[in-house]
Each structure stands twice: as C-alpha cells, then as structure tokens.
Amino acid sequence: MTHHQSDQEPDVAIVGGGLMGACVAWGLARQGLRVCVLDEGDVALRASRANFALIWVQGKGIGFPAYAAWTKASAEAWPRLAAELRSETGINVGLDQPGGFTLCLSDRELQANVDMMARLHNQPGTVTYPYEILDHAQTKARMPATGPDVSGSIYCPLDGHVNSLRLFRALHAALKAHSVDYRADHAVTAIEPRAGGFALTGAWGEMRAAKVVLAAGLGNARLAPMVGLEAPMKPSRGQIIVTEKAAPFLRYPVVTVRQTDEGGVMIGDSEEADGSSLRVDHSISSVMADRAIRMFPLLGDLNVVRTWTAFRVMTPDGSPVYEQSETCPGAFVAMAHSGVTLAPQHAFSLADYIATGTIPKEVAVFSTRRFRVPASV
Amino acid sequence: MFRRLSDRASGEITFTFDGRPITASAGDSVAAALLAAGVRACRTTPVSGAPRGPYCMMGVCFECLVRIDGMDNRQGCLVTVQEGMRVESQRGSRTLTPEPAQ
Numbered sequence: 001m002t003h004h005q006s007d008q009e010p011d012v013a014i015v016g017g018g019l020m021g022a023c024v025a026w027g028l029a030r031q032g033l034r035v036c037v038l039d040e041g042d043v044a045l046r047a048s049r050a051n052f053a054l055i056w057v058q059g060k061g062i063g064f065p066a067y068a069a070w071t072k073a074s075a076e077a078w079p080r081l082a083a084e085l086r087s088e089t090g091i092n093v094g095l096d097q098p099g100g101f102t103l104c105l106s107d108r109e110l111q112a113n114v115d116m117m118a119r120l121h122n123q124p125g126t127v128t129y130p131y132e133i134l135d136h137a138q139t140k141a142r143m144p145a146t147g148p149d150v151s152g153s154i155y156c157p158l159d160g161h162v163n164s165l166r167l168f169r170a171l172h173a174a175l176k177a178h179s180v181d182y183r184a185d186h187a188v189t190a191i192e193p194r195a196g197g198f199a200l201t202g203a204w205g206e207m208r209a210a211k212v213v214l215a216a217g218l219g220n221a222r223l224a225p226m227v228g229l230e231a232p233m234k235p236s237r238g239q240i241i242v243t244e245k246a247a248p249f250l251r252y253p254v255v256t257v258r259q260t261d262e263g264g265v266m267i268g269d270s271e272e273a274d275g276s277s278l279r280v281d282h283s284i285s286s287v288m289a290d291r292a293i294r295m296f297p298l299l300g301d302l303n304v305v306r307t308w309t310a311f312r313v314m315t316p317d318g319s320p321v322y323e324q325s326e327t328c329p330g331a332f333v334a335m336a337h338s339g340v341t342l343a344p345q346h347a348f349s350l351a352d353y354i355a356t357g358t359i360p361k362e363v364a365v366f367s368t369r370r371f372r373v374p375a376s377v
Numbered sequence: 378m379f380r381r382l383s384d385r386a387s388g389e390i391t392f393t394f395d396g397r398p399i400t401a402s403a404g405d406s407v408a409a410a411l412l413a414a415g416v417r418a419c420r421t422t423p424v425s426g427a428p429r430g431p432y433c434m435m436g437v438c439f440e441c442l443v444r445i446d447g448m449d450n451r452q453g454c455l456v457t458v459q460e461g462m463r464v465e466s467q468r469g470s471r472t473l474t475p476e477p478a479q
Contacts, residue, residue, distance in 0.1 A: 145473075244439075244450050244470075244471065245423040245424075245470040245471070246470050246471050246472065246473050247469075247470050247471065247472040247473065249473050262423060262424050263423050263424075263470040298473045301473060302471075302473070303450060305439065
C-alpha cells in the first residue's frame with residue numbers, strides 16, 4: 001500500500017463524510033485514487049447518524065421505475081458490501097435481510113398499500129419483485145407479537161436492516177485502511193473551478209483537486225451552484241424513538257418498527273415538512289409510540305431511552321440525484337435520503353462513474369434535469 | 378470504597394439483593410444502598426455481558442439497572458429502597474413475553 005502525503009493534491013476531494021461521502025470515498029480509494037474527505041465534523045446535521053437503518057425496497061419507485069430498479073439492485077448487492085467491509089475492517093455491520101413488513105392498522109390502510117404496490121408493479125418497464133399480502137392471522141403466524149389492531153400486512157422478502165452506526169464506523173475504518181485523507185472540522189465555504197480542477201476553501205485553508213464530489217447532504221444546496229450544479233431539496237424532518245434493550249422478540253423489520261441486533265427497539269418513519277427546528281415534537285412521537293404499541297402491544301412495557309429528530313436529504317420527488325456538472329466537468333453532486341439502502345450502489349457503481357468521469361445513460365436519469373421537464377402522465 | 382455520611386443515616390430498613398439481606402437507611406436509593414453495602418456490579422450488559430454498577434446516580438447513565446420486585450430494568454438510582462424490597466441483578470436485556478397479559 002502506498003502512503004500518500006497529506007499535502008499532495010488529491011485526485012478527488014469529497015465534501016461530506018457521511019454515508020454518501022464515505023461510500024464514494026471508499027469506492028474511489030479502492031481503485032487506487034488519492035481521495036480527500038472534507039467533513040464538517042460533529043456539528044454537521046449528519047443524517048447518517050440519525051437514520052432508521054432499513055434496507056428497504058417495497059414501495060419505492062412510484063412514478064420513477066429506474067429508482068425501483070436501482071434500489072432493488074442495491075439490496076441485492078448488500079451482502080457483498082457487508083462481506084467486503086468485514087474482510088477489510090473486521091467489523092460486522094449486522095446485515096440482516098429476512099424480508100420486511102408494512103403493518104396496517106385498518107382495512108383502509110391495508111387496501112391503500114395493496115393498491116400502491118399494484119400501481120408500482122404495473123408501471124411500464126419497471127422491475128418487479130415478489131411480495132405477499134397477508135391478513136391478520138397470516139401476519140401473526142410470522143410475527144407472534146402482532147396485536148389485534150393489525151388488519152394485515154405486506155411482506156417483501158428483499159427488505160432488511162443493518163446496524164447503521166457500525167456501518168458508518170466500518171466505512172471510516174476502511175477509509176483509514178486505504179489511506180484516505182479524512183479531515184474533520186473542514187467545512188467547505190467556497191469551491192472555484194480552476195484550470196484542470198477545483199479549489200476548495202474554508203476556514204482551514206485551501207485545497208486543490210482534479211475532481212470534486214458534493215456529498216454534503218443539506219449543505220449541497222449551498223455548494224452546488226458554485227460548480228454549475230443544482231441540489232434541490234424539500235424540508236423533511238423525521239423523528240425516532242429508541243427503547244431500552246430487550247431480548248429478541250421481533251424477527252423482521254417493519255417499516256416503522258424494528259428491533260436492532262443489540263436488542264433496542266427503534267420506532268420511526270414520521271415525516272414533517274419542517275426544515276427549521278430539530279426539537280422533538282412529542283405530539284408526533286406520541287402518535288408514533290401509540291401506533292407501534294397497537295402493532296406490538298408488548299412494546300407498552302418498554303421504557304424509552306432516547307428520542308431524536310433529524311432532517312432527511314430529501315429531493316423534490318424523493319429519488320436520488322446523481323449528476324456531473326456540464327459547465328464544470330469533474331464536479332459531481334450525489335444525494336439520497338436512502339443512504340443505507342443505496343450504500344452498495346454508491347460504493348460500487350457511483351464511485352466507478354466518478355472515477356471514469358462518465359455517468360452512464362441508465363443512471364443519468366437521476367440528474368436534476370427531471371425536475372425541469374413537465375412530468376409525463 | 379463508599380462510607381456513609383453521619384447525617385445520611387436514619388431508620389434502618391432491610392431489603393434483599395439476589396436473595397442476600399442488606400441493611401439500608403430509610404430514604405436511600407436502591408443504587409446508593411447497594412454501593413453502601415459494597416455491591417459493585419448490579420447488572421451485566423446485553424451486548425457483551427460485561428459487569429456494570431451504579432455510576433451517575435442521577436438517572437442518566439442507565440448503569441444501575443436492576444430487577445425490582447420482579448420488574449426488569451429499573452433504574453436503581455431513581456427508586457427509593459423499601460422494607461422487604463426484592464432487588465436482583467439485571468442479567469443482560471429484559472425479556473418480553475410475545476403474548477402480553479390480557
């Protein structure tokens with residue numbers, strides 16, 4: 001392994017060291033490129049440390065079949081990602097893909113989800129995948145903790161979850177093993193195209209790099225216009241409740257409730273159009289807790305040990321954005337709210353496109369150009 | 378390691394820890410009574426099984442978890458010890474029964 005001096009100009013500077021930035025940095029470093037990650041540090045909003053850690057396929061891609069295909073392929077590539085991280089770092093990221101459930105608390109809710117899955121699979125040219133519609137008894141047979149208020153569920157065998165904090169740690173350990181120059185407390189304030197590359201500046205000084213990748217989450221909105229890109233987002237706030245650790249009782253992840261590999265139960269999936277405050281709103285967390293207890297009544301005995309809120313990196317249509325600047329080639333923007341589900345795509349595929357300098361046609365559909373044309377009906 | 382302050386000794390009460398009788402002072406928290414009696418570890422962690430004992434004494438660290446009168450995962454520092462209380466080590470994570478009592 002070659003050792004890169006930190007004062008040497010990197011081939012690629014990545015702005016942001018969350019799951020997106022770390023996946024891309026790892027993928028590029030594995031190809032032998034000199035990579036520098038400029039990370040804001042612990043003051044960052046860091047969706048990567050607040051997420052729900054699902055690897056989720058079911059329900060994604062309505063109105064955008066390419067997103068369904070991209071997501072499905074990512075879930076299928078997860079075992080490879082977990083295995084390679086483990087062999088490089090010794091860290092077990094707790095990958096578990098037993099399939100996942102959407103639990104419905106009324107017949108109307110169940111019908112809405114059944115209709116949605118049918119619409120998704122009826123789109124022309126979309127990928128299809130197996131899923132099952134289960135009634136109350138069938139659901140309870142697979143998850144004995146299911147409560148009487150559950151009308152039914154949708155089960156998709158491709159879904160799963162992971163320990164996302166260990167994933168984050170494994171990626172950063174892998175970056176270190178590949179001599180990636182990771183710099184915390186390096187918020188980037190300006191990026192300027194220069195001959196043959198870019199100059200990135202912050203309170204810490206200046207750095208030049210041949211290519212730059214914007215993986216700064218919400219920060220992309222400010223940075224993208226500096227290199228002829230756009231990073232449109234809508235405010236999306238989510239809350240999560242975490243309980244004390246309990247002995248395993250829930251074999252499968254549910255889209256709003258999952259038991260982690262260490263025993264704690266996470267309750268999540270709220271969404272508010274709020275981009276201003278990270279204060280926990282207990283009128284929302286109480287509804288989340290109530291619905292979770294109706295799904296699994298035994299949760300009512302568990303103590304809550306933490307609650308938190310975070311902002312999702314949410315594009316206007318909820319699908320990821322990957323784009324190379326037309327006016328400043330070599331500058332890329334990458335953003336997705338599904339940083340866990342899509343981690344393999346970002347580490348294996350997106351990193352390749354950035355290394356070669358070309359985003360292939362089938363992935364170029366994720367550019368922001370889709371927001372500037374009238375939606376097809 | 379811990380010595381009781383003279384003004385913190387009042388009426389004696391007796392409780393058990395893992396079946397062993399322990400004498401405490403009225404008003405003690407369970408965690409304080411355990412420390413005063415020389416108990417250093419009152420639980421094992423769910424992840425690695427490491428022994429742990431009371432630490433912050435103010436409800437934040439969750440290191441003093443014990444089973445009290447049959448209920449798992451009580452924070453010993455937030456519960457006042459009572460005469461005849463049955464306190465037990467919290468071994469790993471609490472258990473939930475899949476079929477809750479109706």
